[in-house]
Amino acid sequence: MINLAVQLPGLSLKNPIMPASGCFSFGREIGELYDLSKLGAVITKATTQHPRIGNATPRVAESSSGMLNAIGLQNPGVEQVVSEELKRLASYDVPVIVNVAGSSLEEYVEVASVVSKISNVHAIELNISCPNVKDGGIIFGTDALVAAELTKAVVAASSVPVYVKLSPNVTSIVPIAKAIEEAGASGLTMINTLLGMELDRKTGKPILANRTGGLSGPAIKPIAIRLIDEVRRNTSIPIIAMGGVETVQDVIDYLSIGANAVAVGTAHFKNPWICSELIDQLPEALASLGYSSVEQCIGRSHDHEYLLSR
Amino acid sequence: MINLAVQLPGLSLKNPIMPASGCFSFGREIGELYDLSKLGAVITKATTQHPRIGNATPRVAESSSGMLNAIGLQNPGVEQVVSEELKRLASYDVPVIVNVAGSSLEEYVEVASVVSKISNVHAIELNISCPNVKDGGIIFGTDALVAAELTKAVVAASSVPVYVKLSPNVTSIVPIAKAIEEAGASGLTMINTLLGMELDRKTGKPILANRTGGLSGPAIKPIAIRLIDEVRRNTSIPIIAMGGVETVQDVIDYLSIGANAVAVGTAHFKNPWICSELIDQLPEALASLGYSSVEQCIGRSHDHEYLLSR
């Protein structure tokens, strides 16, 4: 028997696999495909204080082994998220991580404080890295001081552990990660999308109405692995990894580099059953490496060197 | 007749296509495949003051629609580059752009001053963005002040126009590009590779001996397009674009977003004839858009909006 369980602050995970924010909505549609109780956790779509209509369409474009999105945080607002979406998710035996977004410190604090009181919400993912709206948080994610201040305020307001989602669009991620750790975050999630642009063949103009969008998918995986390596060797809080996961080998790679759990985003669009399938495949993949638990695989790239160096 | 010619500071290009630095060496091998005089220009491998042996192997790894390299600036040093490589290239009717690297301001200045005096060298590409050696210049490329200082010194020492190669591994590229423009650079080349890591399936350890490497290939093209868009709208000097070019449509995309010429890197490894083939295909691609020259296509994404905004 392979032990898939992972214990993280606030989160007792049956297994380390979960859908990434924005690629699963609030689980209604995928809940019709398989039993969501099978998942390690779910991360919801970004939630803001008031409903948001998001950006104009087109909102997605494709690139080689990747895609751009500029959804723009469309969501029904925290009130409806609580009354409908989180309520429905409560019927599953699965911890919920609510992705919280905002355009001001006050909005983040307000939303976090509300959702963290809901009983099936076990953690908050602080989205300080959405590249797709002017006021969508990336300003909070590219400056260590601002990120720390926001983290501190949200940690104080939240009744559950706070995970902060890091932006890859920065010159040095380590100072930001460290500042967030010191500010009291219980964990980090990484990476959010990289800012990109695709052009329409006929007109030469950007395809996305928003001009730019966030690049996700297998194309960004080497960048995510590198960033997680840097952050893993310089911070001690757990990391939930994401970026281009399509196969169980990708899951193993993220665990190897030191992530404690793994989220799957873009791959849902080609295969909405992806998380369920990865969970089924994980025991054999771990066994073939000689491991009997997920925990044993975590950080194998480092030979424990990073543990010693701390 | 479609006019492919492009005039840039120091460079009178027959066409806008050239090999990117490091993916063509100094042209000896590819010169055996087709006549290099056909190219718009050639950009040489990085040249340093003294010979460099580069990093340990493995030096390359593959990712989805991309690859990592950590060659580490291996080159025979400026003396031999001048006496052998540039001499051989002089037998072709093609302007040479020498990619200059170094670990100190003095080294950059010295190499630039030497190579710029060689008659077939028409421009210098200042490599302040190599992510693969500790002292390889990326420190010069991620800080606007440092980049400007270096540019100023090299421009003063060089007998030919200086193009500066920008790093994409930054939070904001525009301040750096502007500082370099103000420091006297004649043009910009972008983008260099993004820092990434790939793990070995069996061991879980980084494949590259250098642990990290630079990500290139189609995977990075949306990021390059976005960065060039930002820089194009905020600077006035010409841009030579690169990042994942494989097809003539990619060339059109870079011209559309405002690049004045296009370099091809990684695609050489699958197809060493790539530049020659793209040059053959370009006239038809331009004609199908209703253009009779490369110049007409440059910047079509912007409707000249960026020209007006300056």
Place this chain on the structure above:
Amino acid sequence: MRKEWMKVVQKLWRTENIVELTLEGELVEEVERPGQFLHVATGEKHVLRRPISIASYDKNNCQLTIIFRVEGKGTKWLSLLSKGDLVDVMGPLGNGFDISRVPLHAEVLVIGGGIGVPPLYGVASEFKKRNLVTKHILGFSSKQDAFLLNEFQKLGETFLTTVDGSLGQKGFVTDVTLPTPDYVFSCGPSVMLRAVKEKYSNSVTYLSLEDRMGCGIGICYACVCSSNHAAHDKKVCVDGPVFLANEVVLT
């Protein structure tokens, strides 16, 4: 909705750049209406599937046809498939054209433009099964882009327009003027749909919309459009692709 490797059992070039594929698989059992679509994977480099309408379906043989124009990389990839190849398909998706509420004596006009024509063939065929004879207006860029003409002519009176006048009336589908029908079923480029909505404002008009899609199943919010009630409150993939013209804001 299923995900299935469907088998290409026939391939036909309808024009120089329009391909018809007949696919076989169990998901055909789940098809409910013409106008539903498939979400088709097009090779490992592409992280997104391509939405393609079901043009016709035959539940007895578990076969359906899709007809698509070679536009970019994905449809190019699809056009290289041959008989016997397997293709990774999700579907059926979307609501499709609901023809069940149309009374049998109604006047039904079907208006298709370019690559919007295929799903309407399903519509006209289903009406035919119910003994309702439809009229059709089909618009193309020019003669060499036209397809499915015979098929539509067999089902009812068919008017043709081409932009360059090389076949039928020169102009657009909205340049053909017929007595106001009770119902209009239309699919085509958005500029055409806007014109159809305006011209047939006194008919009950169903439009099949196109939008760039991510997931195709309602989870990504890529394909939103606006109803008269609120902005971005409809998803083309699950609430559509077919909408009543006077319910949605066309952009």
Place this chain on the structure above:
Amino acid sequence: MRKEWMKVVQKLWRTENIVELTLEGELVEEVERPGQFLHVATGEKHVLRRPISIASYDKNNCQLTIIFRVEGKGTKWLSLLSKGDLVDVMGPLGNGFDISRVPLHAEVLVIGGGIGVPPLYGVASEFKKRNLVTKHILGFSSKQDAFLLNEFQKLGETFLTTVDGSLGQKGFVTDVTLPTPDYVFSCGPSVMLRAVKEKYSNSVTYLSLEDRMGCGIGICYACVCSSNHAAHDKKVCVDGPVFLANEVVLT
């Protein structure tokens, strides 16, 4: 060197995960020596080609064979090819084993390990054509990984080792001790090559090295190794893959 779409004319599974493909194309005309290699493209998602040794070649029929083990994504992709498929190949590349300088009366020992065995079959075959009978030591992990045994046995005395002892002598190729030969030709994992170099330091020993490659033609500096004279002054792709053992530093 050419770039060519070669045609798969035969496919054979040699073991559970080792495939032999026979390819047909004009570049066979340019093959000069056993030990040269092809650089094979493996689908659109992969920006790098895969280096695979030419195992044997038949210039009269413009055919050659490659034998490879399914390791990762690229070789997996190759293993899915079928007879009639076309594959994008560059080659022949590299210097190969130069057997022309070996006198006809010389004692030649061929030592191959695992997936290093195929190019040595070309070596032994070429010697056979020149009426020189070679001896062979072939090492595998275990019986079920062994291949080409009959082929080698037909060409000369053949000694087998397996790590688990399931076939031949238990242990490594260097555990077989034979009279010191004049020439050694070897290919296999680097740890084996190091042992061979040491054990046969009194023979003229040729080793075929492996390294991760980018271009395969000398332009990218991915595949460097060090000679006794200077660090990183040799490129496996153009100066090798075959080197004299005492010329190169093995890592």
